[in-house]
Amino acid sequence: MIGAGISGFVSALLLLREGARVTLFDERPKEAVERSLGHPVPPQIAFVHGRMTEKAALETALVVLSPGVPREKLPLPALVRAGTPVWGELELGFRRFGGKVAAVTGTNGKSTVTTLLGDMASRVFPRVFIGGNLGTPFASAAGGSHDWAVVEVSSFQLETIDAFRPSVAVLLNITEDHRDRYPDFSTYAATKMGIFRNQGPADVAIVNADDREVSARLRAVPSVRIPFSLSRPLVAGVFRDGEDMVYRDGSVEERYKSSLLRVRGLQNVENAMAAIGAARRMGIPPDTVRESLSAFAGLPHRVEFVRKVHGVSFFNDSKGTNVGAVLKCLEGFPEPVVLIAGGKDKGVDFRPLRDPLRRKARAAILLGEARERMKRELAGSVPLLLAGSLDEAVREAAECAREGDVVVFSPACSSFDMFRNFEERGEVFREVVMRLPE
Template sequence: SAFRPECAVLLNVEEDHLDRHGDVAAYREAKLRIFANQGPGDHALDPTATAAETSVTGGVLSVRGEPLLALDEIRLRGAHILENARAAALAARATGVPAEAVALALRKFAGVAHRLEEVATVDGVLYVNDSKATNVASAVKGIEAFEGGVHAILGGSLKGGGFAGLRDAVEARCRACHLIGEAQERLAADLAGAAPLLRAGGLEEAVARASEAALPGEVVLLSPACASYDAFRDYEERGEHFRALVRGLE
């Protein structure tokens, strides 16, 4: 039978997987298929619906006019977390989850592996595994989750798009970028002048160089903006290897 979700949520559509879909229009069409088989009584929540049915006023998140919790009770970092929280809260309330349970879940949620996962602080430097950031939009969110002093590790296998969308975040927040993998040269071309760009022979060399350069209070961030298939089975294996390298610094 056809897939028909009772509630479907679309957070955004950013350039990705062009190697598979060919162009952004085809990729967008594929994403929108999540709503294709829904019928009366089902909930189709796109960014317009989320913006219309949730709000943030005075530091409080509300859904359909009902206050849920204060933003400072949400444990995760990054402005994009609020977008996710608004959509998740709306989906839960739309499908009958009590407001108290939604608020409790948002308070307790500590994130998932490989997405802005804080691995360790070594000699005052925070090491963050954001291996799940396999496209430019996700990597921008990862970099912008920090005020500055970011030593970003970027690169991996190419997916058909460019990296110019990283420029503003890199220029504003990164002290250096360590480039790895198949995408090195394209990254170097697209980010020229935005920050010091240092080519590395692999993740091991990138972590070693970043750890040598980073000062207390700064961040070494694996947020590749690329897939991992040039060197790893998947983004999870890449993130696990990053974790192991960081543990070796302790």
């Protein structure tokens, strides 16, 4: 096991139960790993502080690589010579799972769609596992009896698949992200497309017909393609028609009111259409789909309404960790926007934000490690202000906004320069907004 995060630890315990001799490698000391996990590493698992050596590689029958650890940290030549397979926890979980699998990936929206689709499935099938990159590792479902698994899948997880074959695979979008992990956009996009690699004619691919990068790569998809589109009607698939979301399959046409949705923004209409397409191909009845759509309140830190102060509405979109997410967020607001953005610089191009900001925003408040580069790349689009903290950014945004505006915290960056994760960052934003005077 390479990497002692939660997915690596769950995988280690699974293999230990199966009788394997397990060694857990991590670059952190054992004490730090155990603090992070919240419990000790069992004595039956050998713990090594450091990277895997060539000698260890030659003595290993299987390597399970945690998604946060790049393959370059492995002694790959030695593993190739030994013929040792390198899987991820997703692959291990799939090989130990007895039911059907619906997998959801995309640069943005995958947690929302996974949760929504999982809820739809749980209303019909008695034994549904919901997890993956969303939180609960897929390997934790091993040995259980399940009808379906609905799993969120990241590009990092798709790097290490071998036999992974979802019956239903959903690709929401592909926009620039993780430039600190991949040498170029093409490599990142190809990794995302890996979700379809092992599918066959009996499987289903739910794909975004409006996404140029997705559409350009569909020829290689071997399964039945079900497109969804916000922008145009489709002969078959899911599309928007006025206030309706329409599912069309041959002679079947079903309508789902957009007004059912409690979550705001065009991106959530798009997410709902993807979930509808997947659910119907999983055999979930239309009435159940409608019940789930109307009950779904969204996830924290995804365009989450926080509070209205002096006629200005504040929204927490801390999960907006890339430019594509911010673009989708801005599209969903007809009101003038004051944007708060910035964080750890992942090396992405911020210039695609220029035109949407010019059209929709009153100002942008920039903070974090990326703020100076963001200021250079966004110069001339809207008034730009720099803040030294999230508290200062919220105060400046409140001063810039006018009655009827919205203030949106959608960073376009990861959180690791100032916070542990996007959840902590979103909670701090919420707390600061709640302290604003009436």
